[in-house]
Amino acid sequence: MESFLFYIFGGIAVASALLVVTRRNAVGSAIFLILCFFCLGVLYLLLQAHFVAVIQVLVYAGAIMVLFLFVIMLLNLSQIEFGRIRNLALKVLGAALGVVLLINILGAINRPQLSEGVPLSEGFGGTAQVGMLLFSKYLIPFEVASVLLLAAIVGAIILARREF
């Protein structure tokens, strides 16, 4: 069952990633990127990393994509169709870099220490464990982060308020 789901969502992720770079329309690319992020989230779930999966959806598919779409709309990119890349040197360079990356990934997968693996502790990467750490070891950074958000909110209101 797990490997079945893995192949389905992995396949969708790869297909949507390809669509992201092949679409001419920027908004279309962005939508497929969201789909890709969602599929990655499912893959994290299959790896028992619930917390990472939720964060993937919340932060990437949520917040970061909103930023992407904002920028696309602000710059009015949806009106502009991206033309074909004419420069042959660029094409060759891009292909070469892609091949290098592929070789690197394949090399990394075939390494012996990766295939052995280390057994994870119980509940690793789960929300419970992250929460425990957040309120014990990382208590102070967690609290500082809340002050940071407060400062950011005050700043945003100050800069965006209509009357001064």
Added chain:
Amino acid sequence: MEFTLPAIKIGAIAPELILVCSAAGLMMLDAFAKERGKTLLPILSIVGLALAMVASLKLWGKSEVTFAGMVAVDSYRVFFNIIFIIGALLTVLLSMNYTPREEIDRGEYYVLVLLATVGMMVMAAGTDLIMIFLGLELLSISVYVLAGFARGQLKSNEAALKYFLLGAFASGFLLYGMALVYGAVGSTNLAMIAETLATPHLPARVLLMVGVGLLVVGFGFKVAIVPFHMWTPDVYEGAPTSITAFMAVGVKAAAFAGFARVFIGALGALHPDWTMVLWVLAVATMTVGNLAAITQSNIKRMLAYSSIAHAGYVLVGMVAGNEVGRASMLFYLLAYTFMQAGAFGVVIMLGQKGEPRLNITDYAGVGHKYPLIGVAMAIFMFSLGGIPPTAGFVGKFYLFGAAIKAGYVWLVILGVINSAISIYYYLRVTVVMYMHEEGEEVLAVSRAPAVALALILTSVATLGLGIFPSWIWEPVQKTVNLLLG
């Protein structure tokens, strides 16, 4: 996994807590008070800062790490807290008359100054890369907004946007560097990093070195060392002058607090590797800062380039890396706080709404018409240039002495040459004030009792540190052994 709450010692974070609570209180007051109540805002910020100062001083002489290895309680932190609080106090004093004049007197102004001060304190207290990063971000975000606080002025907007874009980029570099160091060493805790690096064979050396390089870029941006200084003149010129003073003294000192704690404390084992880089950067920073300052006609830009040059002098202490070097860094940063804040105070004192006349030549005749302001400005300029008997001279003496002791003779020679160059443009201000023919009319002094108080405090402190340096030098030497608590 068992849940164990770390020992919560409120006393260890009391200065930060007090400032966060004061900031929250100010927000409430600003929201609900009538017009008259709002005049209390700066007073209450001063009270909060004073309480935080008392709470900090109570931690003096301790040496421990609390909150699961995140927060250091040591004299190094206390000394930096003193620098930050003095910087913030002077900023509040400079702002009390300045913000109403520029019509930017909103309560959030003081809230953000206090929150930025908390960020600085977190940077000095952090013994974990995460803490240092969070402190830096808290500080930076508050200051981005403060730089753009004069919303009606184009220059202020430009300053905020430039500072934000480049600052966010630099934060990215810093975070990436931290991630790589974590990847190479396996811990974000500074003490753990130092322990791992002390073992003879370093793991993943390339990863580590790239990480350290990125850390230099990230910290270098905040400290404004060449070649990461491009933003400084524009941002310092465009930001409200009181905030420029805050950036020049507080932000720089905070960045140095984190810089030194990470590099000398955690990466001390790599000292031979990063010293050469910092050596070159120190010389470049001093030279570019001073040479560029000579050509400036706007006094805020001139002071901006001078602040770049001074970052170079402080770097000399870091390159030296010995105990005297670290102590002299702290001493110099304190001395620099007084003289630089004072110089900006004079700029505010002689400014009008919108600050139309900021050229150095506009200062002609000031020395005769306002003798006290002229004397104060002369003291700050002498001190910045390093002429005895001022704090700047003693500070440079300690810095260069430490570098000689560590064997960096050429660095000191180049530093002294730079110091001599800098005297030209510092003295030019004095010459203009006293000896130039008055132009169409001498600058008018604005009625600003709080700024006057700040000027008195800073000029007395600048002279005091120059004449009785041992009052500060002796306690400061106690801070240096405790870099990791």
